[in-house]
Amino acid sequence: MATVGGVATSAIAAGDREIRPQNAPxxxxxxxxAELKGPFAxxxxxxxxxxxxxxxxxxxxxxxTHWTWAFDNKLTGQMLGKKNVINNFCVATxxxxxxxxxxxxxxxxxxxxxxxxxxxxxxxxxxxxATGKYKKFPAGAGxxxxxxxxxxxxSGKIWQPVDLAMVAQKVGQPTRANCGACHFxxxxxxxxxxxxxDSSMFKPDKALDVHMDAKGLNFTCQTCxxxxxxxxxxxxxxxxAVDRIGVxxxxxxxxxxxSCESCHGLTPHPESNHPKLNDHTDRVACQTCHIPEFARGGxxxxxxxxxxxxxxxxKVIKDADGYATYHPKKxxxxxxxxxxxxxxxxxxxxxxxxxxxxxxxxGVVNINAFGGDSTDADARIWPFKVMRGKQPYDVKNxxxxxxxxxxxxxxxxxxxxxxxxxxxxxxxxxxxxYSGEHAFVETxxxxxxxxxVAPKAQAVGCNECHAKNGRxxxxxxxxxxxxxxxxxxxxxxxxxxLLALIGVGLHGAIRIIAAMRRS
Amino acid sequence: xxxRERVFSRFERFWHWxxxxxxxxxxxxxxxxxxxxxxVGYEEAAGWHRACAWVLIxxxxxxxxxxLVTGEWKQYIPTTERLMAVxxxxxxxxxxxxxxxxxxxxxxxxHNPLQRIAYLSFNIAITPVIWITxxxxxxxxxxxxxxGLTLGDVALVHVAAAFAMLIFFIAHVYMAFTGHPPMQxxxxxxxxxxxxYPEEKGANK
Numbered sequence: 063m064a065t066v067g068g069v070a071t072s073a074i075a076a077g078d079r080e081i082r083p084q085n086a087p088x089x090x091x092x093x094x095x096a097e098l099k100g101p102f103a104x105x106x107x108x109x110x111x112x113x114x115x116x117x118x119x120x121x122x123x124x125x126x127t128h129w130t131w132a133f134d135n136k137l138t139g140q141m142l143g144k145k146n147v148i149n150n151f152c153v154a155t156x157x158x159x160x161x162x163x164x165x166x167x168x169x170x171x172x173x174x175x176x177x178x179x180x181x182x183x184x185x186x187x188x189x190x191x192a193t194g195k196y197k198k199f200p201a202g203a204g205x206x207x208x209x210x211x212x213x214x215x216x217s218g219k220i221w222q223p224v225d226l227a228m229v230a231q232k233v234g235q236p237t238r239a240n241c242g243a244c245h246f247x248x249x250x251x252x253x254x255x256x257x258x259x260d261s262s263m264f265k266p267d268k269a270l271d272v273h274m275d276a277k278g279l280n281f282t283c284q285t286c287x288x289x290x291x292x293x294x295x296x297x298x299x300x301x302x303a304v305d306r307i308g309v310x311x312x313x314x315x316x317x318x319x320x321s322c323e324s325c326h327g328l329t330p331h332p333e334s335n336h337p338k339l340n341d342h343t344d345r346v347a348c349q350t351c352h353i354p355e356f357a358r359g360g361x362x363x364x365x366x367x368x369x370x371x372x373x374x375x376x377k378v379i380k381d382a383d384g385y386a387t388y389h390p391k392k393x394x395x396x397x398x399x400x401x402x403x404x405x406x407x408x409x410x411x412x413x414x415x416x417x418x419x420x421x422x423x424x425g426v427v428n429i430n431a432f433g434g435d436s437t438d439a440d441a442r443i444w445p446f447k448v449m450r451g452k453q454p455y456d457v458k459n460x461x462x463x464x465x466x467x468x469x470x471x472x473x474x475x476x477x478x479x480x481x482x483x484x485x486x487x488x489x490x491x492x493x494x495x496y497s498g499e500h501a502f503v504e505t506x507x508x509x510x511x512x513x514x515v516a517p518k519a520q521a522v523g524c525n526e527c528h529a530k531n532g533r534x535x536x537x538x539x540x541x542x543x544x545x546x547x548x549x550x551x552x553x554x555x556x557x558x559x560l561l562a563l564i565g566v567g568l569h570g571a572i573r574i575i576a577a578m579r580r581s
Numbered sequence: 582x583x584x585r586e587r588v589f590s591r592f593e594r595f596w597h598w599x600x601x602x603x604x605x606x607x608x609x610x611x612x613x614x615x616x617x618x619x620x621v622g623y624e625e626a627a628g629w630h631r632a633c634a635w636v637l638i639x640x641x642x643x644x645x646x647x648x649l650v651t652g653e654w655k656q657y658i659p660t661t662e663r664l665m666a667v668x669x670x671x672x673x674x675x676x677x678x679x680x681x682x683x684x685x686x687x688x689x690x691x692h693n694p695l696q697r698i699a700y701l702s703f704n705i706a707i708t709p710v711i712w713i714t715x716x717x718x719x720x721x722x723x724x725x726x727x728x729g730l731t732l733g734d735v736a737l738v739h740v741a742a743a744f745a746m747l748i749f750f751i752a753h754v755y756m757a758f759t760g761h762p763p764m765q766x767x768x769x770x771x772x773x774x775x776x777x778y779p780e781e782k783g784a785n786k
Contacts, residue, residue: 528627
């Protein structure tokens with residue numbers, strides 16, 4: 063099998079069809095370009111070289127969420143994006159820039175002064191590296207290392223500089239490795255955030271993901287998340303809960319394939335398989351049946367993060383599989399593999415708990431809340447990973463607090479473990495003055511699950527939902543056969559039948575007694 | 582004097598027993614779908630329920646056709662004549678062997694007044710309700726939008742009719758063994774032959 067830039071170019075047979083490779087080799091041999099001969103001192107120099115030919119690339123990119131880390135949700139009017147939201151992982155990006163922005167597609171976002179219009183700061187390589195050798199430094203504000211550097215500190219693990227010229231000469235279309243370099247490690251580690259995206263998805267087998275199966279269909283991310291002008295479709299901030307457009311045909315539809323229906327249509331099940339399956343597609347998301355569990359690839363995902371215990375001990379505690387269940391800097395964790403999702407009605411309308419929104423600390427605070435119920439025609443039953451945890455809030459201001467975690471300064475929590483200082487600095491960076499009093503509140507963050515699509519034989523069967531105490535036990539407001547019955551009617555009916563039995567039993571008994579007396 | 586004659590035609594007997602089997606299967610699977618117990622699991626129960634329902638619907642179509650063509654539908658015309666006498670017989674007289682059944686069965690009038698009322702209720706109340714709500718249930722997805730009807734409403738009526746069917750079934754099965762000798766009526770429904778009386782003028786209208 064020939065490879066160009068590490069990408070298989072021969073057609074792969076999947077089933078009885080011939081599957082053409084997703085990553086066709088480029089028509090340009092980048093190693094032949096004088097501009098890319100190098101040497102390059104740093105990432106921005108590479109970008110300058112790229113932009114000499116790809117003159118529009120950075121302009122295109124700067125309009126995307128990948129760059130702005132801001133997302134204007136037209137549905138709710140909320141300004142979201144990593145720059146603005148609060149979560150229950152590392153809480154917020156503000157003041158923690160060099161660490162957080164190591165996943166940004168730009169170079170040098172190390173403080174609030176970062177110039178979002180600087181074209182040279184766009185990192186072309188992180189998405190277009192085909193060698194697998196290009197790595198951003200975890201605390202480098204988006205830069206790789208240019209000199210050998212130890213990380214984590216005192217770990218003895220030395221990060222070596224990347225041969226930028228070599229990488230630049232071998233660029234290609236993004237692969238799962240490129241997208242995964244950031245998206246599989248969201249939340250600061252493998253599988254921490256999503257649950258349906260972790261490093262097992264670099265080369266999944268069919269059992270883990272039928273579409274991305276490395277030996278089968280081998281889809282890349284953009285096979286579904288179609289791109290155009292560097293804009294990637296399918297946003298988590300505005301999840302399309304229902305796709306009534308169906309099969310995506312260029313020129314006729316919206317040219318986005320980031321929904322199951324875009325390829326499979328609205329009635330994907332052969333009638334001969336089961337007459338009721340297609341009847342479910344109006345109320346049940348495809349993912350609900352076809353992703354029976356997430357974190358199925360051998361990696362665990364974080365499901366609980368309790369910040370309130372951070373700094374209380376200096377010892378890292380790990381479980382039998384090597385996952386930290388306590389970390390001095392971060393508090394207590396729960397990790398889970400093969401997690402059954404939680405199910406909720408969802409119509410695509412998601413509202414986030416933003417910094418300015420008051421919280422009710424007496425209950426569990428929802429980091430995001432979403433619309434939809436059984437009476438809403440736009441809602442379907444969706445699977446979710448629910449991330450739970452405890453995080454700091456400002457008691458008097460009644461808002462979720464933003465801690466300043468990363469840095470070498472006095473206020474950095476990971477340096478001095480002083481919540482008050484860390485929260486004061488974090489909130490100040492967002493233009494809010496800290497009241498001086500903090501406590502911890504339990505929060506929930508809902509993640510619609512959509513990856514790790516299992517082979518159809520592993521799909522959730524009828525009996526798993528149509529049963530008492532089944533998967534959908536907690537969903538109310540509608541009648542579901544097998545799960546629901548009408549208690550008063552059942553009582554009335556069974557007592558009626560019992561009375562009829564007693565009646566005929568007595569009648570029969572008297573007949574028998576009468577017959578016995580006669581003889 | 583009474584004679585033995587063929588009262589139930591071959592189709593009638595086939596229809597009766599086939600329907601009996603289907604209704605038993607539908608009750609067993611239906612109450613499982615309703616969550617009353619777990620025998621074969623929801624999916625299989627629902628599958629058999631659907632399959633049996635379709636067969637029964639076709640059987641009903643044929644049975645209705647047969648009743649119309651043969652005129653046998655007249656057997657279900659209700660009457661109050663001798664109704665009280667029959668009810669009195671089943672509540673008192675039946676325990677005394679010397680008391681005869683007040684109803685003299687003939688070929689043209691093979692159901693007593695109580696049977697007429699019971700079977701007519703079965704035919705025009707229980708059965709159509711089950712049939713209509715069952716089809717609505719099956720084609721839940723094709724209902725027009727904003728119909729104002731929920732699946733729960735349909736399930737309520739369907740299950741209520743199913744309980745009515747169960748109670749009818751219990752009583753019917755018991756009544757089948759109230760002949761003299763007890764197996765008389767069951768035998769008649771199997772062989773088609775039963776004791777009948779000659780038609781008297783003005784009787785059994």
